[in-house]
Amino acid sequence: MFDTDRAAITDGPVGRVLLALAAPLVAQNLVYVANALVDTFWLGRVSEDAVAAVGLSLPIQSLLGATVVVAAVGTQILVAQRAGGGDDADARRLAVNGALAAFAVTAAVAIPVVVYAEELVTLLGADPALAGVTATYLAIIVAVLPVGAVGDTVENCFTAYGDTRAVFRVTVLSVLVNLVAAPALIFGVGPLTGLGVAGAALSTALSGVVGLVHVLAYAAGIRRDTFRLTREAFALDVGALREIVSVGLPLGGQRGVSELVRVLVVGLVAIAGGAAGVAAYTVGARVATLAIVPAIGMQQAAQSMIGQNLGADAPRRARRTTTVGTGIVVAAFLALGVVQFLFAGQIADLLAPDLTAAGRELSVLYLRILAASYWGLGGTYTLLAGFNGASRTRTSFVADLIKYWAIRFPIAVAAVPATATFGAFGVAVAPGLGWGVEAVFWAVAVSNVAGFLGLGAYFLYTTRRGMFANAAERANDGGAADVADD
Template sequence: MLDVDHEAITDGPVGRVLLVLAAPLVAQNVVYVANALIDTFWLGRVGEDAVAAVGLSLPIQSLLGATVVIGAVGTQILVSQRAGDEDESGARRVAVNGALVALLVTAAVAVPVVRYAEELVGLLGADPALAGTTATYLAVVIAILPVGAVGDTVENCFTAYGDTRAVFHVTVVSVLVNLVAAPTLIFGVGPVPEFGVAGAALGTALASVAGLLWILGYAAGIGRDTFRLTREAFAVDAATLREVVSVGLPLGGQRGVSELVRVLVVGLVALAGGAAGVAAYTVGARVATLAIVPALGLQQAAQSMIGQNLGAAAPARARRTTTVGTGMIVVGFLALGAVQFLFAGGIADLLAPDLTATGRGLAVTYLRVLAASYWALGGTYTLLAGFNGASRTRTSFVADLVKYWAVRFPIAVAAVPVGATVGAFGVTVTPGLGWGVEAVFWAVAASNVVGFLGLGAYFLYTTRRGMFANAADRASGDGGGAELAGDD
């Protein structure tokens, strides 16, 4: 029922095909986020400081995750275009070289971060009581980053071919491993000693290894035949390496500029709200990560669908995929936001029952402010899928540069006292307005709305100028054939 073949992707009803293709990805992302929430759930039983320690490391993890995007998403876009053009050998060549890009780039950042984890955490201005624990957690999670990057890249090849169920299977395996490993290693069971916060990181590492082994088995033809790596594909190709980097680097830059702001914002939160503020921000960030799962799944599906249609010289269908997907997400996220607004208190209690009264109050406020901007946050993902699928990945970079640096960070600065020093890289904030940590929450919501509206206006402008038709020309190599297909 959830199988989607090439003909359906290029000829079937857009809305239905997009939903069917996205369904396993949404489920996969739900399970993936649940995997992340496992740490918060169990560490919430340890105490507020344990939750805050993980929260301080999250922006750094996400910032370094930008390096994963370069190989993983760049590979997905190029493999989907070659699949649409029925270039099987080219798709396999991209997969192998894309995985190599992912391995090399992530290893280059993982090694120094693990070595200097304590110094890096110190730059955030963390409380000395939290710094050591945070550094330990960070070092373990980042040490396994290259393994996760290769796994994500190979998974994205299955997504590019429309086999989204394979990715779901891998994530389920990873979560099952972490479900057992996390509480065992955090609290200690039988002969296994109690590792505390470090145990949560070790559970995550074991889950990453399990996921990689499973997807490599699928790629070897064990249990799946949708996408398979042959021996001939294992050859380094300089041109393909450059192409993967060319498409993926702006997306890595997009992720980087947004996550760097998040690192700085955590410093603002720590300064303006203390441990209670950081814990509340962590709860909100975890819930928001779960909330955007449908948009992320639809984005991944849309990028593959758009890429295949451009490879098949069908630009009008590529554009329709973007607009239909965005409409569905905006409507759905309006309803999702309403639910979160109404039940914010119960959500905070479920995730972190041991928060102080101050921490709980801040968490409820942040959850409600976030809920008001969910429709814009979700819609941004599917709009970006249109640009990414057309290999216009620089647009994603510029859009996030404006959203985070021109809107979110300047507003968030108002949270700290006048003349205060932000707890990230020793930057002196001028002028701080002393609005309190709630200003950070509103900065996040405002940037979501402004980002969506600006990107939507630019999407209309570029599509009227033939963005998808031009992309189809490049992807299919059909000269002017794509122009005849239209872009309206």
């Protein structure tokens, strides 16, 4: 059912091909979400400090994830364009150089983070007793970040070629390794002594290494023949590196600005809403993380499909892929929003049955506010896929800069009392207007809808000016550098 050959990507029914490509990616992202809960599940049986160590390290991990995006997604976009144009040799060359860029960029940030891990977590507010164990967890996770970045980049090359099932299989194996290794390393088994928090980090690191070996085996032609790296592709190419970074850097910036706002918003919620507000925000964030999984899968599939069609000199089909994908996601997320709105109370009770009355009331409110904006949140992902597939990745960066910093953050600041200040990483920010934690909830929803509407208007404007036609011309000329305005 989900088999998709390269000819179908550039010639088959758009909606059906998109869904076939996206299905394994949606499943992969669901597995990722489940994998992220493994450490919390097992460490919750160790101590409260052990769980807190994972939670405190997450903001830093999320920010560092922006560096992975630079090479991984930049490579995917360019490889898809080359694959669509039938230039497999150039696609392989880009893949190898993308993996090198991924390793170099992530290593450059990983080394100082490992060295100064304890100082970083202290800036996040960890007390001396918690800082040490948190720093240990963070240092181990970040030390293998370059390995994971290389694996993600090679996986994205399979996605670029339309082989999304290979990516799903790699992810499943990695998660299975983590599921088995985590309890063994945390609690000990046989002659092995339990390592606690360090064991959880080592388990995650081991699963990343296994995933890299698995995807490299596929790339060597073992059991897969959709995308294969040949000996001729292993050559450093400065031009390819420059092209990858020029496309991927704005996407890394996009990830960075959004993650930083999320860190600051958590501080706002803590001040304006106290424990009940933080609990409500956490419930909403967890539900939203699951909700956007289909949109992320559709975005990844659409980026590859758009890139291949541009490489095949089919700009109209690239545009249709964007509009059909957006229509599918908006319709699906409207339905999802209705369900969440109607059953917000039951969802809150399922995820957090021990909430106080105030916490439950705020959770239900936030879930319903979020539900009303889901269609905009989901549709934004596929619209951005259109710009990204056309190598206009700076649009993604600017769109998120406006969405998070010009819309979400200013509204959210209004939540805190006029007599209070807040901050993150040791930086204080001016007081707000005292509107209460509900202002944060509305800030998220308003930014989701306004971001989609603004991006949709800009999409119509750029496509009328020939964005996809120009992108197809650049792709077939071998130069896919992003252009601010066509």
